[in-house]
Amino acid sequence: MPVAGSGHAFGGLHAAAVERIGAWIVQGRIPPGELLPNASDPTLGISRSVLREAIKVLAGKGLVESRPKTGTRVRARSEWNFLDPDVLSWRYAGAIGTEDVRALFELRRAIEPMAASLAATRASAEEIAVLEAALTEMEAVVHDGELFAKPDLVFHQTILRMTGNELISSLAALIETALVMSFRLSIDSPDGQEPSMPLHREVANRIAARDPLGAQQAMIVLLEGAEQDVRRVVEGRNRRRGGREIKE
Incomplete structure (x- = not known):
């Protein structure tokens, strides 16, 4: 279930970034405690501003947390909001x-x-x-x-x-x-x-x-x-x- 556009000019890119990174997290590709890829990572192919906005959305779902100097990490599964529609969709879209x-x-x-x-x-x-x-x-x-x-x-x-x-x-x-x-x-x-x-x-x-x-x-x-x-x-x-x- 894709996330609705943010309303910014890069809304489509922002929604796609949320969808991709969120699915990676929930389906275990990026496990709890691991750092998220940064904007320069070729697997993402997005700008810093798009990644920053995507992280805000994912943080609101309880999936990630950002700390100064240490970067953005995936939170423990116990902190995730599993009743969030997107988190549920990502969970049941995989195996x-x-x-x-x-x-x-x-x-x-x-x-x-x-x-x-x-x-x-x-x-x-x-x-x-x-x-x-x-x-x-x-x-x-x-x-x-x-x-x-x-x-x-x-x-x-x-x-x-x-x-x-x-x-x-x-x-x-x-x-x-x-x-x-x-x-x-x-x-x-x-x-x-x-x-x-x-x-x-x-x-x-x-x-x-x-x-x-x-x-x-x-x-x-x-x-x-x-x-x-x-x-x-x-x-x-x-x-x-x-x-x-x-x-x-």
Whole structure:
């Protein structure tokens, strides 16, 4: 997910520098504690001013810190803002392991089941109609994983907003990238998206029935199934990648 332009004349170069250096850091090419390349390094090919602006952005994401006379170093992973949309994108754009999948779905399970429970007690009729519309669109594109991801995102974000809790509602934007990443990882599932539709439908039905416990449990079942799908996809990709590396 590229960073938006800075608004300066070199906005495109600045965004590209943030994207490249950020991905190198998050994917381990520049490990914690190591100095960033300077502007004269041919691998960067950018000016000092562009690098300086890129470093400001990366520092805001918790990835780097600059100190007088010692240069700019990568911070410890414990200091990174992993919920930053760019950091999440860089993390899941590289090689993904089962630990990455576990972390992603632990985040979702920590938030979405409780949101579904609250939605069942607080959602308005208009909000339930939005949820139903998202379901209808999901059913219409269920055989196209790329198209399915958009209404799936609307479905899950709508539930967060249906809680009537402004703090939880704000999480809809905060975890959007995490949701999109899990959807994209499931696109290659051999079973496709159709098996998930009854699970989504059950969540919506429990919310519409004003059944908090049922909605919470239905969301847990939905997330467990999604995690299994993503794990199968990731493990399959890693096996294929390992086979290619052995041949090479």
